[in-house]
Amino acid sequence: MEAYRILWVPILIVIAGLFLMRLIGRRAELRQRTETKKQGERTPNKVQKEPVPVLIDGTWIEDNLNTLGCNKNDVIMQLQGQGVLAAKIRELSLVTLDGQGHIWYDRDAVQPVEKNSTGK
Numbered sequence: 001m002e003a004y005r006i007l008w009v010p011i012l013i014v015i016a017g018l019f020l021m022r023l024i025g026r027r028a029e030l031r032q033r034t035e036t037k038k039q040g041e042r043t044p045n046k047v048q049k050e051p052v053p054v055l056i057d058g059t060w061i062e063d064n065l066n067t068l069g070c071n072k073n074d075v076i077m078q079l080q081g082q083g084v085l086a087a088k089i090r091e092l093s094l095v096t097l098d099g100q101g102h103i104w105y106d107r108d109a110v111q112p113v114e115k116n117s118t119g120k
Helices: 002-046 062-068 072-081 086-091
Strands: 052-056 094-097 103-105
Touching: 052 062, 072 086, 072 094, 072 103
Parallel strands: none
Antiparallel strands: 052 094, 094 103
C-alpha cells in the first residue's frame, strides 16, 4: 500500500505542472490576442498613408470623413485656415485628407485670400 502512495505523488506533481504550464500558455495567448486586437483597432485611423477624398465636385463623402474620424466642419476650418473662402469650398473639384490631418485641394479652382501683414 505504501508503494502506491509513493507512485501517486510524482504523478500528481506532473499533472499539476502540466496544468500550470497550460494555464500560463493560455494567459500569454490571451494577452497576445488582446494586444493584437488593440493594435488592429488603431491601425486604420492612425496609420492612414494614402490621402482619402472627402469632397468631390462639391459633394461631401461622409463615409470617408467618418473613417478618418472628422467631420465637414473640421475640413472647412482647415481650408479656411489656408485662405479658402467658405463660399468657394463648394467650387473645389477635389479635397483629400489623410489620417494625420494633412489636407490637399485643387488650388487652381479657388484663389486663396491674401492675408494682410498688418492684420487688417
